[in-house]
Amino acid sequence: EQFNVTAYAATAVAIVTLETFAGMWINAFIVSVICMAWIKRKTLKSNEKILLALGCSRSWFLCISWVNSLLSVIYPKHLHVHPTLQLVASIYTFLNYFSLWVSACLCVFYCIKIASFRNSFFICLKVKIDRIVPCLLLGSVLLALAISILAYDIAEKFHTKDRNFTCPGNFWEESIKMEKHLFHISFITGFGYTTSFLAVITSALLLLFSL
Numbered sequence: 001e002q003f004n005v006t007a008y009a010a011t012a013v014a015i016v017t018l019e020t021f022a023g024m025w026i027n028a029f030i031v032s033v034i035c036m037a038w039i040k041r042k043t044l045k046s047n048e049k050i051l052l053a054l055g056c057s058r059s060w061f062l063c064i065s066w067v068n069s070l071l072s073v074i075y076p077k078h079l080h081v082h083p084t085l086q087l088v089a090s091i092y093t094f095l096n097y098f099s100l101w102v103s104a105c106l107c108v109f110y111c112i113k114i115a116s117f118r119n120s121f122f123i124c125l126k127v128k129i130d131r132i133v134p135c136l137l138l139g140s141v142l143l144a145l146a147i148s149i150l151a152y153d154i155a156e157k158f159h160t161k162d163r164n165f166t167c168p169g170n171f172w173e174e175s176i177k178m179e180k181h182l183f184h185i186s187f188i189t190g191f192g193y194t195t196s197f198l199a200v201i202t203s204a205l206l207l208l209f210s211l
Contacts, residue, residue: 009073020066024059031055046133050109053137054102061095068092086155094148097192101140104199109133111203115210147188154185 034052038044044052068088112129115122125132 027055027059046130057099089155090148090152093151098144100196104196105136107200107203
């Protein structure tokens, strides 16, 4: 049985490694092409800024995910200790949400550039979109940073509650507190995914209706 568990873990790590390096190679190619264009022109277009941020964030996200999966198999006891677990959760959350919102920014950018509405507000957005892109990227960084700080705090509280579970008489009290933390996690996760999903869906629908 121990051999089967080890074999399954090794197979899972091998598959994750192949997928990670494939994704990192694709993102590295995108980043290198944009960087070469940046060196030649000494400037970047708005869509290139978004793609550069997306490629870098996805590369680091894949790298952190791969390291996390590798350590969870090889050194599980060293991973689930303070403050390693909290730092991994915080960095993972930051890169995940940043890449999600940058992807949503890319969809919004192309929607505004391609769609042909006659509305004055939409026309104003189309004219000013190149100046809005840096603000969108900065907003994505700040929001992802705020959620990653919350993720660190929640992971810290989970670590504290795990130690308190070992104390007799604290089980029900700590269980109630744990449910509250799980609600906070669900709310934060739902907020991050819902906002990016709504931005993508809204951009797609507006683009379809404008054609």
